[in-house]
Amino acid sequence: MVSSYSVSVDQRALQTNAMAANKYTLANCCLCISLRTGSLIIGIISLVFSLVGAGFSIFVGVTGGAEGWVDLAIDLVHFALAVILIHGIRTEREGLLKVWIIGTGFLVGLSIILGIIIILLTNSIVAAILLLVVSAIQIYFILVVRSYSLTLSAGPPVVA
Numbered sequence: 001m002v003s004s005y006s007v008s009v010d011q012r013a014l015q016t017n018a019m020a021a022n023k024y025t026l027a028n029c030c031l032c033i034s035l036r037t038g039s040l041i042i043g044i045i046s047l048v049f050s051l052v053g054a055g056f057s058i059f060v061g062v063t064g065g066a067e068g069w070v071d072l073a074i075d076l077v078h079f080a081l082a083v084i085l086i087h088g089i090r091t092e093r094e095g096l097l098k099v100w101i102i103g104t105g106f107l108v109g110l111s112i113i114l115g116i117i118i119i120l121l122t123n124s125i126v127a128a129i130l131l132l133v134v135s136a137i138q139i140y141f142i143l144v145v146r147s148y149s150l151t152l153s154a155g156p157p158v159v160a
Contacts, residue, residue, distance in 0.1 A: 026147040035148035039097075040089050042141045046082035050075050077107065085145065097149040101142055108138045 029038020054075040060068030081103045088096025115131035118124075 024143060024146075025150055026143055029144045035144060035151060036089060039145045039148045040086065042144060043082050043086040043089060043100075046078060046085065046141075050078035050082055054079065074107070077103070081107075089148070092152055094149050094152040097145055097152070101146050101149065104138065104142055104145075108135060108142070111135070111138075 026035065029035055029041070033041070054072055057068045057072035057075055061072060062068070081100050084096050084103075085100040088094075088100065112131065112135050115127070115135075119128045119131065
């Protein structure tokens with residue numbers, strides 16, 4: 001027999017989870033673009049930048065810079081995540097979008113930590129401002145894709 005207290009606690013937990021899921025969600029991308037289209041644009045931008053970055057990293061690696069090969073590995077991870085994002089949007093698979101959200105969130109966190117270390121070592125104000133702007137844009141991208149992912153988990157609207 002289920003007590004009314006356990007049902008009440010379960011309902012309260014579900015309401016809390018629903019409120020937490022709706023926190024930090026966006027209605028659209030860039031004020032006028034649908035979340036799906038915005039997420040797709042983000043995927044394409046990520047794909048292009050990862051390919052350009054990979055090309056530059058190969059150039060740096062070939063010319064003798066060891067950091068070029070490390071950057072190449074990071075660019076390849078970004079490329080894979082961009083492909084996963086685009087495929088997840090195309091097939092409307094929420095799980096693939098979550099892979100992109102988690103992977104990109106990890107990479108953003110890592111780049112912020114490494115950026116702070118570089119700023120402390122070089123005392124560069126320009127690097128600090130650049131890191132702040134790029135990180136803010138990446139976090140906004142994550143919020144757009146997360147918001148789109150939540151619309152997929154909500155399911156299609158019910159027509160009465």
